[in-house]
Amino acid sequence: MPERTPEETALEFVRRINDRDLAGVVEMMTDDHVFADSGGAIQRGRDVMRAGWQSYLTSFPAYRIRVERVLRGGDDVALVGSVSGSHAGADAERDQVVAWAVAVRGEQVAGWRVYVDDPKLRALAARRRKSD
Numbered sequence: 001m002p003e004r005t006p007e008e009t010a011l012e013f014v015r016r017i018n019d020r021d022l023a024g025v026v027e028m029m030t031d032d033h034v035f036a037d038s039g040g041a042i043q044r045g046r047d048v049m050r051a052g053w054q055s056y057l058t059s060f061p062a063y064r065i066r067v068e069r070v071l072r073g074g075d076d077v078a079l080v081g082s083v084s085g086s087h088a089g090a091d092a093e094r095d096q097v098v099a100w101a102v103a104v105r106g107e108q109v110a111g112w113r114v115y116v117d118d119p120k121l122r123a124l125a126a127r128r129r130k131s132d
Helices: 006-018 022-028 046-059 090-094 119-131
Strands: 029-036 042-044 064-073 076-084 098-105 108-116
Touching: 006 022, 006 064, 006 076, 006 098, 006 108, 022 029, 022 046, 029 046, 042 046
Parallel strands: 029 108
Antiparallel strands: 029 042, 064 076, 076 098, 098 108
């Protein structure tokens, strides 16, 4: 069976998130997976992210990612779209564009970085950078 392309791998990861398939999401992460949220927080490791995704999917059961555009550069993929059912709430989500930078290694996701154009999150990230 042919290996998935990086685009297919990134979209399969999204499908598993949208299906609330925690085991499937975890299976697709590399052991050294790196997650970075739009506020600048970074989490490392599959086990850490298993707990993170379990908590998020439990807390926000209606969370869904809608991908509108897929861009590829080598094994890196950029997804552009929107979300619903997130911690931000429907009012904030309505006008937000969300982007994800996905580092693909084989058929697994080594990195998942979320970008949201949100003034509150930009301010939080700036405060974190100053404290580092």
